Amino acid sequence: MSHAAPQPRRIDAQGPLTGTVAVPGDKSISHRSLMLSALAVGESRIEGLLEGEDVLATAAAMRAMGATIDRGDDGVWRVSGVGVGGLLQPAGALDMGNSGTSTRLLMGLVASHPITATFTGDASLSGRPMGRVIEPLARMGADITASPGGRLPLMLRGLTPAVPIEYTLPVASAQVKSAILLAGLNTPGITRVIEPVATRDHSERMLAGFGANLTVTPSPAGRIIEIHGEAELKPQSITVPGDPSSAAFWLVAASVVPGSDIVVTNVGLNPTRTGLIAALRLMGADIEEVDARTVGGEPVADLRVRHAALTAIDVPAEIAPSMIDEYPVLFVAAAFAAGRTTARGAHELRVKESDRIATMATALAACGVQVEEHEDGLSIDGTGGDAIPGGATIASKLDHRIAMSMTVAGLHAVRPVTIDDIGPVATSYPGFYASLDRLIAGPA
Structure with missing residues (x-):
């Protein structure tokens, strides 16, 4: 199951995301x-x-x-x-x-x-x-x-x-x-x-x-x-309900790209998995749960997300276990917030598909974001909603979440952001880029 030749992808800021998207099963x-x-x-x-x-x-x-x-x-x-x-x-x-x-x-x-x-x-x-x-x-x-x-x-x-x-x-x-x-x-x-x-x-x-x-x-x-x-x-x-870790990329993308208004359908909202939603709401994100229901013993809802001005927070350490896979895209949200966000308590990120703390620190810094690396997380100085400089080629380190997170960052960047290899995205979200293209195009 080794990956073929690298598949680079250039990400250009192309305006708001609109429409409805279904994420893969959890x-x-x-x-x-x-x-x-x-x-x-x-x-x-x-x-x-x-x-x-x-x-x-x-x-x-x-x-x-x-x-x-x-x-x-x-x-x-x-x-x-x-x-x-x-x-x-x-x-x-x-x-x-x-x-x-x-x-x-x-x-x-x-x-x-x-x-x-x-x-x-x-x-x-x-x-x-x-x-x-x-x-x-x-x-x-x-x-x-x-x-x-x-x-x-x-x-x-x-x-x-x-x-x-x-x-x-x-x-x-x-x-x-x-x-x-x-x-x-x-x-x-x-x-x-x-x-x-x-x-x-x-x-x-x-x-x-x-x-x-x-x-x-x-x-x-x-x-x-x-x-x-x-x-x-x-x-x-x-x-199987929709994967909240896959939904995370759309929650952040719609929050930071001006004019965005999307609905992510059938998202699993198991309380041990909703730390990112809690953190984004603390930052001021506009995330509305629609048609809350129970499917197969798991809580599920559709999530409507609209662009909002985000404010920096100190991410509560106690919610780290319920959002451990979402930290990379939370770091991206922090890059667009007003003030300095500190997200710690995430030692586990050092031993994921890549060292996600070091890899995200390097990637964001390459795009002009001010980042301070800690043993268990990052502190990030956000733009207050403005586009980040961008203009970098990102080493995704064979890590699907790095590739998707930095794709989100590139959606609101002054200069294009290139992901060196999007091949690993197929491990968790094979249709991610097709869904992105549809949300950029908007409803037919």
Whole structure:
């Protein structure tokens, strides 16, 4: 799943964004829906699945371990699962492409099955440390041989029966939490995760929906999540809501480009994912929730966003876990706000597809924005709504969110901004640039 030759794209400021846009299905929910459907006994149906490269990597891996996964002409995915404990030995290495979520969660699944899997990935993923997942899974009995620095390629030999553990997350990470819970599915007894800082809870919601015996209890130490092992999962019909992380680019673009007025439809508003909306509203963004509803156990609404004058804020650190993937585009919003915005509490950004703190600091500075880099975030002096100077070629570092965030920045720049390679955008949002062209053109 390596990318072909770089695909540069020049971004010119072309006036307001208007019209309606639908974003792809939520990436986090898409991954989990495939994995849990593959562990259920019977056929599950998934509508609205994100068909980006990351999620397709998960589908390919689950097929390699015995699940039957097909996409119908109606766009509905049908998955016939093997049952918890039924994963088969894959014939070859599992190529995870650029997907850290696929890798970490699938490591959890394999850890409590009597199989061996080798995980590989592209250059970006192979640079990302897996130690935070290796440590708890090794405590459960998995034998893991990683490349230097705890990186891919990595070979994991699962253990059955695995050992239930109690594990307090040292960093706020939904991926680590989910990997342990997924390992706990096929582990006798109770596996317990203590989460001092709440992270996105899609795994808990979906595990419970599939019939796992799972409880979440608040405590002074944080959320205590317990899963009873040797579960029997029941097939489900799942409708995946629109990905708030993909919607984020349109929320910021419409907020900063003068004259913009758009509606982003069917956006998932799980409270563990709405930190960016909260931050933008603190800055003065005009974001209206329309037709709020519940779809598949997840809150959903259409979001109308109109251009607004943004004011700098100190981003509350406690909302960092609910917007960790949205920090790059929040940095872009800050570049157009009045005053100095400081966004910290985001150490996790250092180990994403790229070092998103350093990469965004370099990219914004190249476009004439005043930036101060911190260990855990950035301080940014905004323009007060004026266009940024622009005129730079941005190194996206094989990171889809850097490419899309700096595309948004280029929509209100004096000189064109060129993204060196938009190929990685296909990992999460294959139709992003087509949607951008439609919003620039406006309603027919």
